[in-house]
Amino acid sequence: MGLCGERQEPVDAAAWIDAALPRLMGAALSLAGHRQDAEDLLQETLAKVILKWSSVNHADSPDAYVRRAMVNTFISGKRRKSSTEVVSHDVVTAEWRGRGQGGEGHDTDLAARDHMWQLLATLPPRQRAVLVLRYYDDLPDAQIAEVLGCSAVSVRVAAHRAMGTLREALAPVPSEPAVEVAAKRA
Template sequence: MTFDEFVAFRLGALLRYATVVTCDAYLAEDITQDVLVRAQARWARISAVDAPERYVKRMVLNEFLSWRRRRAARVVPLAWEHLDLHVAPTADPSAAVDDRDAVLRLVAALPPRQRAAVALRFYEDLPDEEIADLLGCRSVTVRSLISRALATLRKSLPAPLVTTLGDPA
């Protein structure tokens, strides 16, 4: 597969992934663009790996984490209307939008590694070992990051939404 074909087929998925990890559609576009520029220069090597999309997603994750390290101030994005998480319609659509907005604001306030671990677990549906590989840590650290993130979310969410996070383990 050529680089142009890869971008044509996977750009939407990469942008959604970056948006979930960053919680900011504009930052996701910037990071994805920067990563694709670097990936194009290395495409011969990247396309030779078993899963080039996973490799590029790892590049996106690393770029986000390094971008966050370069910024001293924590930024909580306000442009939630650009984040599409495919929420199923409910009887009262405004309640679902309010709930989604509350959850996304709290997820956006999580530390970057916790947010990345949550995104990889619940959006990418990856097991602890793969998340640990992507984050460059051990599996026990991944479980700790996710546990802390969910505990923070449980403390801050209204009671009806807490039940959707499951019981603490």
């Protein structure tokens, strides 16, 4: 629905896609983690959506319909894919470099971002989708639940587990306590 609860006017598929393409590509990149995979995900999603454009056009929100289709395509594609390849988020890194953000700590920031994208790529597809929808699309849990076809509680559980996995992966390796070191020397 549009603002004030009104149903949006029907939109031409090509015009809607032209307007939404940058936003959709950003979401696809966040989900897929690699430009080639993101382009494939977006292409597959748009191919499905165009075939059902009359349904999309009559939905309360074409954005929500397409977002759900993209997330479902991503999750089902990850189920089929047997590869465990972990890739860096090369497009985001290249874009960040292109912004002229040089200076002290710049390379450290890039390395940290790249490492975070690598860690995000290791999450199960559903957990990754929850984090992308929450932090990239800035959706509340209720809308994420609607996109994923689950409850808001399931969204919070998936986000909690994903964040726990990321925190664990980022935690420094504890060094040996001084008592154990002293005992080894004796």
